[in-house]
Amino acid sequence: MALQNIGASNSDDAFYRYKMPKMITKIEGRGNGIKTNVVNMVEIAKALTRPASYTTKYFGCELGAQSKFDEKTGTSLVNGAHDTAKLAGLLENFIKKYVQCYGCGNPETEIIITKTQMITLKCAACGFVSDVDMRDKLTTFILKNPPESKKSSKDKKAMRRAEKERLKEEKKSGKKSPEQEVKAHENGISAHEKLVDKMKKYLNKGSSATQLQSFLGSLSGSSQEIMDALLTALFHNVGKGFAKEAMKKKNYLAAAAAKEEGCQMVLLNSIETFCGNASLDAVKEVALVLKTLYDNDIVEEEFIMEWYQKGVTGGNKSSPIWKNVEPFIEWLQNAESDDE
Known part of the structure; x- marks a missing residue:
């Protein structure tokens, strides 16, 4: 066929x-x-x-x-x-x-009918929830003939238990002390702000992505500090719409990730840092951002998996970024097993 x-x-x-x-x-x-x-x-x-x-x-x-x-x-x-x-x-x-x-x-989406009788599509790849237009005639038929649920009650209970454990871990981890916050400000923020300012001036000139690598090489600071500043300059104050902005500026991200060996992991670490300071609306779209990087061969699967494993077991494991990234990680794993 x-x-x-x-x-x-x-x-x-x-x-x-x-x-x-x-x-x-x-x-x-x-x-x-x-x-x-x-x-x-x-x-x-x-x-x-x-x-x-x-x-x-x-x-x-x-x-x-x-x-x-x-x-x-x-x-x-x-x-x-x-x-x-x-x-x-x-x-x-x-x-x-x-x-x-x-x-x-x-x-790879699943039709979900909400308690308010609205139809949504839950994406297995990026976790995004799409709202179906309820004015469409077919929606009435779907509400009367709902699809079979994929997850058993045992799966749902297991998910609820995992969510409770995650909340416990968040409480145990706590927040940084005031002394730590002050020290972090003194050691890093001022230098970070200077780099961000230089990045913004450069980007506002309309410089192309192909010229970015040489500009990044001219800056003083570690690869991680420079990448952190680049993401702040590219996505400053972005909330809802983070994924769309990442798609628009993917050429800049590709140039930064290809600057030298190891920069793919540096970029992923910067996304983690950016999401730690960004709004919840931006964090919710991080899986879409990762999929954009993956689909455009900016970051390879092995680096994404390594970064994720370090994140969920490291000192920042209570960050909400990992929960939002998880559907994309599961999709990568399932895609790999399908290929095998």
């Missing part, structure tokens, strides 16, 4: 790992009884990890025609004669609305 990439925006990517079968349709009957049979709807729905009844119903809603999926026979029928190309176009719209993450575009 011929396969294609999931999502029209990924159609030209030869190495894209998410595939689905190309749609096959068949016109049946004649006159008023004519119907279009989507022959391989079950296989398509399985690739999208969505019930075939959802896609079939979506076709009916969009075409203003009756549609029905037979669970016993696996037959998907839409009243009327419809071209394969037209139905394939509607399927792409369904994927954008009900499959792909609104944050990173990944199709």
Whole structure:
């Protein structure tokens, strides 16, 4: 069976790992009884990890025609004669609305119905929660026919226990003493501010990312201090929208990460430091930022995994960054096991 990439925006990517079968349709009957049979709807729905009844119903809603999926026979029928190309176009719209993450575009999402009867998509890659437009006709059908829950009650209890343990660790770790805060200010902040000021002046000139490496090399300070200052200059006061800003400025991040050996880990450490001082809105998007770095070959998987392992076992393990990064780490591990 011929396969294609999931999502029209990924159609030209030869190495894209998410595939689905190309749609096959068949016109049946004649006159008023004519119907279009989507022959391989079950296989398509399985690739999208969505019930075939959802896609079939979506076709009916969009075409203003009756549609029905037979669970016993696996037959998907839409009243009327419809071209394969037209139905394939509607399927792409369904994927954008009900499959792909609104944050990173990944199709590994789970439909979750909230207590207030709203439909959201939880991304397994970046952890982003997308809010589905409840004005869409299909949402009524989904609320009446909710998807099967992936997590058992045991899994949920285990997650709650883990969350309680994390909160206990946060209480034990406590905050820095006033003396430590003053010492940190005296030793590092003033030098950091000077570097940040130089970075901002350089970036405001409109200098290209290709010129950044030579500029960074001209600065005095350790690689970590320079990278910390760069992130502060690039994303100062950024809250919600941190991931979008990272996508816009990815060329600067790529240039900094390629400056010398070891700079990938330095960049990850700077992201950790930045998130420690940033708003919670920015911290919530850190998984999306990491996925941008990973997808654009700025930071390799081995460095991300090493950084994460050190973080969750180190002195900063109580930081909320690790909870927000965890879905992306799990996605990386699952992707690796799938490849094997």
